[in-house]
Amino acid sequence: MNIADLQARLRAFAAERRWEPYQTPKNLAMAMVVEAAELVEIFQWKTPQESQALDEATRVHLGEEIADVLLYLLQIADHCQVDVTSAVERKLVMNARKHPPLPREGESA
Amino acid sequence: MNIADLQARLRAFAAERRWEPYQTPKNLAMAMVVEAAELVEIFQWKTPQESQALDEATRVHLGEEIADVLLYLLQIADHCQVDVTSAVERKLVMNARKHPPLPREGESA
Amino acid sequence: MNIADLQARLRAFAAERRWEPYQTPKNLAMAMVVEAAELVEIFQWKTPQESQALDEATRVHLGEEIADVLLYLLQIADHCQVDVTSAVERKLVMNARKHPPLPREGESA
Amino acid sequence: MNIADLQARLRAFAAERRWEPYQTPKNLAMAMVVEAAELVEIFQWKTPQESQALDEATRVHLGEEIADVLLYLLQIADHCQVDVTSAVERKLVMNARKHPPLPREGESA
Numbered sequence: 001m002n003i004a005d006l007q008a009r010l011r012a013f014a015a016e017r018r019w020e021p022y023q024t025p026k027n028l029a030m031a032m033v034v035e036a037a038e039l040v041e042i043f044q045w046k047t048p049q050e051s052q053a054l055d056e057a058t059r060v061h062l063g064e065e066i067a068d069v070l071l072y073l074l075q076i077a078d079h080c081q082v083d084v085t086s087a088v089e090r091k092l093v094m095n096a097r098k099h100p101p102l103p104r105e106g107e108s109a
Numbered sequence: 110m111n112i113a114d115l116q117a118r119l120r121a122f123a124a125e126r127r128w129e130p131y132q133t134p135k136n137l138a139m140a141m142v143v144e145a146a147e148l149v150e151i152f153q154w155k156t157p158q159e160s161q162a163l164d165e166a167t168r169v170h171l172g173e174e175i176a177d178v179l180l181y182l183l184q185i186a187d188h189c190q191v192d193v194t195s196a197v198e199r200k201l202v203m204n205a206r207k208h209p210p211l212p213r214e215g216e217s218a
Numbered sequence: 219m220n221i222a223d224l225q226a227r228l229r230a231f232a233a234e235r236r237w238e239p240y241q242t243p244k245n246l247a248m249a250m251v252v253e254a255a256e257l258v259e260i261f262q263w264k265t266p267q268e269s270q271a272l273d274e275a276t277r278v279h280l281g282e283e284i285a286d287v288l289l290y291l292l293q294i295a296d297h298c299q300v301d302v303t304s305a306v307e308r309k310l311v312m313n314a315r316k317h318p319p320l321p322r323e324g325e326s327a
Numbered sequence: 328m329n330i331a332d333l334q335a336r337l338r339a340f341a342a343e344r345r346w347e348p349y350q351t352p353k354n355l356a357m358a359m360v361v362e363a364a365e366l367v368e369i370f371q372w373k374t375p376q377e378s379q380a381l382d383e384a385t386r387v388h389l390g391e392e393i394a395d396v397l398l399y400l401l402q403i404a405d406h407c408q409v410d411v412t413s414a415v416e417r418k419l420v421m422n423a424r425k426h427p428p429l430p431r432e433g434e435s436a
Contacts, residue, residue: 001193013205017208018211026155030149043357044361051135059190066182067193069182080171088110102127139259139357242375245375247378251364251366257360285411285414310394
C-alpha cells in the first residue's frame with residue numbers, strides 16, 4: 001500500500017467536493033471514531049467464536065469498515081504531518097519494550 | 110508500507126507472548142475502538158484551528174495513537190481474511206459513486 | 219436521580235473552573251465517547267463469562283466509567299435543551315414498536 | 328428519573344424478546360460505545376458554534392442517541408451490580424478533588 005499516493009488521492013477527492021473547510025483534524029478524528037464504532041457494531045452481539053467465523057457478506061462489510069477507518073487515519077496523518085510508516089515502526093519498538101516476550105515453554109525464565 | 114509483512118510480525122509478536130487466545134476479532138475490535146478514542150482525546154478540548162497547528166510533542170503522541178489504531182485494524186483484517194488493499198480500493202470507488210464531484214467553478218453543472 | 223439538580227451542579231462546577239468556553243456540545247460529545255471507550259477497555263480482553271463476574275475493584279472502576287459517561291450525557295442534554303426523561307420514555311416506545319415481544323413459549327404466534 | 332424502575336423495565340423488555348443470552352456486560356459495553364459514536368456523528372462536521380444552535384429535528388435525533396447510550400449504561404450497571412447514584416456522587420467528589428475551583432476574579436489565590 002502506497003500511503004503517500006493514497007493521501008494525495010484523498011486530498012484531491014476532498015478538493016473536488018470542496019470539503020476542505022470541514023476536514024480539520026478535529027473533525028476527521030470524530031469521523032474516524034464513528035467508523036471505528038461501525039466496525040465494532042459488526043461484532044457486538046457475536047460470541048468470540050462467531051467473530052472468528054464470519055460469513056462472506058459480513059467479511060465484505062467488515063472490509064468496508066476497515067477501509068473507512070484506515071482512510072480517515074491516513075487523512076489525519078496527512079493533515080497533521082505525521083509519517084505513518086515511521087510512527088508504526090516506532091510503536092512496534094515501544095510495544096516490544098513494554099511487553100517482553102515470554103520464555104519459550106521448557107526454557108528457564 | 111508492506112501490509113502482509115506487518116501482519117506477519119504482529120502474529121509473531123502475539124505468539125511470543127501467548128496472546129492468541131485473547132486475539133479474537135471481537136476483542137481486537139474492542140481494543141481498536143479504545144485506541145481510536147485515545148486519538149479523539151487529543152483533540153477533544155481543542156478548537157478546529159488549534160487542531161490544525163499541533164506542537165511537536167502532540168504530533169508525536171498523535172503518531173502513536175494512529176499507529177495503535179492501524180495495527181489493530183491490520184490484525185482484525187488478518188484474523189478475518191480481509192484483504193486491506195482491495196477493501197480500500199473498493200471503498201474509494203464506492204465513495205466516488207456516493208459523492209459525485211462538484212462542477213468546477215465557472216463550469217455549468 | 220434528580221437530573222435537573224445534577225445538571226445545575228455540573229454547570230456550577232464548570233463555571234467555578236472557567237471551563238464554559240470548552241464546553242460546547244461538540245467537545246462534550248468527544249469527551250463522552252472517550253469515557254465510553256474507557257468503559258469498553260475494562261471488558262476488552264475478558265470473555266463474556268468473565269464480564270459477568272467482575273471482582274470488587276473492577277466494579278468500583280466500572281462505576282467510575284459509568285458515572286463519567288453519564289455526567290457528559292447530562293451536560294450535552296443540558297447545553298442542547300434536551301429533556302432526558304422524555305427522550306428516554308420516547309425511546310422506550312420506539313424500541314417496543316421496532317422489536318415486538320416474542321410469543322411466550324407454548325403460545326401460538 | 329427512577330433508575331431501579333427503568334432497569335426493571337429494561338430487564339423485562341429483554342426477557343420478553345429472549346435477549347438475555349446476548350446481554351453480557353461485554354456485549355452491552357460494545358453496544359453502548361456504538362450508540363455513543365452515533366451521538367458523536369451528529370456533531371462531526373459541525374463547527375463548535377453550530378453545535379450550540381441545533382435545529383429542532385437535530386435536537387430530537389440527539390435525544391434519541393442520548394437515550395440509547397443512557398439505557399445501555401443502566402443495563403451495564405444493572406448486570407454488574409453497580410449502584411449508579413452512588414457512583415455518580417463518588418465521581419463528583421473525585422472530580423472536585425482533582426480539579427480545585429479557581430479563585431474568583433479579584434480574589435487573591
